[in-house]
Amino acid sequence: MENYRIIEVKQSIFDDNDKDANLLREKMKEEKTFLMNLMSSPGAGKTTTLKGTLNALKDDLKIGVMEADIDSDVDAATISELGVKTIQLHTGGMCHLDADMTRQGVTNLGTEDLDLVILENVGNLVCPAEFDTGAAMNAMILSVPEGHDKPLKYPLVFQVCDVLIINKIDVLPYFDFDMDKVKEYALMRNPNLKIFPISAKTGEGMEAWTSYLKERVESYIK
């Protein structure tokens, strides 16, 4: 018996995602639960970064995780092993979560007693950026092997995020990745973006990121 459930979330039949997102954001604010939406390409390291983040913060904050995926549950299995309250959301082929799908997840997870809920969105730089989930904060991961030109090619996701985590800096020597250029391009899209270069594998840079997240959560829920 697995220690997480799988929820099939259905796309809303109503067509006002922004309204749904604002309603969910207000509800979470009242509950004093900080909802973070984490986006990236497939394979950028969302799950590994999440594991490192949970290990750093799970003694200080009450955390829940919603893993969204087309139809697998490999991520929920990995995360639930850390002893964190976890559910797997299945999008039924959908390439993103909208606010109502997120609300279904929140309801199923049960978030009243939680300080922080992290939604790991479907691996995709395009569609998730177009749908406000109702989160208090959007974060994205770009990994070194993907290349420093991505803010030029996928502008919207950089624009809607508060935080850019640049993962896999341990392999910087093996790729033509220009850290100054990626920062310049990303800040062109969004001058307020907080940027954290990390290696989820070696742990380098994780402290700066997790301290920042902890502060954001604590100031939100107090």
Next chain:
Amino acid sequence: MENYRIIEVKQSIFDDNDKDANLLREKMKEEKTFLMNLMSSPGAGKTTTLKGTLNALKDDLKIGVMEADIDSDVDAATISELGVKTIQLHTGGMCHLDADMTRQGVTNLGTEDLDLVILENVGNLVCPAEFDTGAAMNAMILSVPEGHDKPLKYPLVFQVCDVLIINKIDVLPYFDFDMDKVKEYALMRNPNLKIFPISAKTGEGMEAWTSYLKERVESYIK
């Protein structure tokens, strides 16, 4: 003055993509032009692989390229430098191309005199897999840094492809990537998948892939 044009493609107002796809496939077959649809995540190396493929085949085949992107034209600029007939398709925010958008591209490129047209789809493993573009062959690139579990998490794209190119094998020593497992998982999705491990950067493995493509095109157009 750039040596490529930018075309804004519009989503079809009709809702029968499979019919549109079959019509386009028949038209291309009559014209003896082989249309290949190339899919991958952002940053897997579609453009670099395409450059290597074009350099290997452009003396033997008449080739055209359609670069699809949300709204940049960095790829068309790169490809057109090789002296290959190129257009940039802008999807206006859409995360994939459907068959009618592909037809608009084909019409604008002018394909009657071409043996091979390569469509570089939007960087996304989810949505492009759901829409038949009318191509004679679907190929995808998975890169080593993305991880060997991707056929478990994004099953459909592996299922609809004829060819899986595994790129960036030059960095295999720096990642926990199990080549046997990725092949096993990918073949579970599609037992007929042809798999080519390559490094577009060093050229390793490129000859096997480009020879295979050349044979496929030649047997189709003769």
